[in-house]
Amino acid sequence: MMGSSSTPASDEILVAGGGIGGIATALALGRAGRAVRVLERAAELGEIGYGLQLGPNAYRILVELGIADKLKEVAFYPNNLVMIDAIDGKELTRIELGDAFQERYGYPYSVIHRSDLHQMLLDAARALPGVSIETSRGVASFTQDATGVDVVCEDGSQYRGAALIGADGLKSRVRASILNDGAPRVAGQVAYRGVVPIEEIEDATHADDVVMWVGPDLHLVQYRLRGGKVMNNVAVVENEAMRTGRAETIGPEEMEAIFSHCIPSVQKMLGFVRKDRHWVLQDRDPTPGWSLGRATLLGDAAHPTLQYLAQGACMAMEDAVVLARKVTTTPDVDAALVAYENERYLRTGRIQLSSRFFCGFCHAGGGARDVRNSIVTKRPKGSTFEIDWVYRGIDL
Structure with missing residues (x-):
């Protein structure tokens, strides 16, 4: 939203949001010598x-941000990415890592707890003299003029800076305020998550994968976290009612019913996820125009995606590095x-659409399941052709 102000603009860049994307942005800008709040x-x-998967494109960003060495202390490095048919238990394909x-x-390729990655970024950002981080300061609105941006927070506090990163x-x-394009798209899926000590995992066949x-209409993902000490578990289900806009979510009993056709070992894994909390999965269509004057968007605010390429946090960190480079050059x-938007729009949009495709691919039933299984079992050994463009990352 445009406006006017007689107050001289600060050279400080304002960042709305202190999650992984926001703190990575502060770190990237701070390392480039910019003042950030x-x-x-x-x-x-x-x-x-719970857990996050960090492809080599994300690991490269952490190197760029100067914190990759810290990753080794808390991450786990799996041996393979493995896909198994939950109905008959047959391995379909794998990517050796x-x-x-x-x-x-x-x-x-590494996996890490979200809070561990966030803390790494936060510690590094706080160590920079030009970075300020304030809590209880939710951005409520902003105006801008030719020289700066004025932000009003929910508690009434006000800030003026050179730019605003949403x-x-x-x-x-x-x-x-920038796009006014309504609520995100409800994908028709619900995720249940849980972390348990590795000792609770009886079948260790894929403990290192x-x-x-x-x-x-389902999938279940497992991988180890925190140096291998715990197992992360994510169960995702969908149904026609959710896809057509049913307001209520899929409860634990319905989740178990959807999984009831799976082999017993997979059904047993539902005991590793919490039943008292769930996540309704949402995304958006790729949408240009996230930048308006001195304000722009980053991460989920710009291009929210489903989790099927495991790239949500990875894209936010890529955004941060590209943004910092553009602002400082x-x-x-x-x-x-x-x-910045021009460089990021097509890559992140492809992530959004590809993630939707892989959702349907993973959740296929009936004849589509037969086709899916036939395709993936014939993949060349060691091939990564479907995701090569993701893992090669961006130009730095």
């Missing part, structure tokens, strides 16, 4: 959720933000 709505900083994979992409998530208020069991702020 993060305005976070919550009273305390932290990440809600060993030496050949790392030689191809230059960096490893990293305030799926239901971004900054997005509502990222494994996905796929079936009609292009003197005109408006032009820098447009250049």
Whole structure:
């Protein structure tokens, strides 16, 4: 939203949101010598959720941000990505993540707890003299003029800066002011998650892998976290009622009914997910125009995606590095933000659409399941052709 102000603009860049994307942005800009102020709505900083997969493209970004060495202390490095049919228990395909994979992409594949990654980014950002991080400062509105942006927070506090970066998530208020395009799309799926000690996993066949069991309207993912000490479990289900707009979510009993056709070992794994909390999955269509004058969007505020390529947080961190580079190499702020969007729009849009495709691919039933299984079992050994473009990352 445009406006006017007689107050001289600060050179400080304001970031709405203190999640992974917002803190990565502060870190990237701070390392480039820019003053940054993060305005976070919550009273305390932290990440809600469980595990994250970090492809080599994301590992490369963490190298760029100077914190990859810290990753080794808390991450787990799986041996393979494995897909198994949850109905008959047959392995369909795998991608080996060993030496050949790392030689191809230059960096490893790792998995990490969301809160551990967030804390790594936060510690590094706080160590920079130009970075300020404030809590209980949810951005409510903003106006801008030719020289800066004026932000009003929910508690009435006001800030003026050179630019505003909306990293305030799926239901971004900054997005509502820039695009005003309504609520995110409900994907018709619900996720249940849980973390248990590794000792509770009786079948250790895939304990060192990222494994996905796929079936009609369902999938279940497992991988180890925190140096291998715990197992992350994610069960996702969908049904026709959810896809057509049913307001209520799929409850635990309905989740178990959808999984009832799976082999017993997969059904037993539902005991590893919490039943008292769920996530309704949402995304958006690729949409241009996230930059307006001195304001722009980043991460889920710009391009929320389903989790089927495991790239949501990865894209937010890529955004942060590209944004920092544009802002520090292009003197005109408006032009820098447009250049940032132009560089990110098609890549992130492809992630959004590809994730939707892989959702249908993983959740296939009936004849579509037969076709899916035939395709993936014939994949060339060691091939990564479907996701090569993702893992090769961006130009730095």
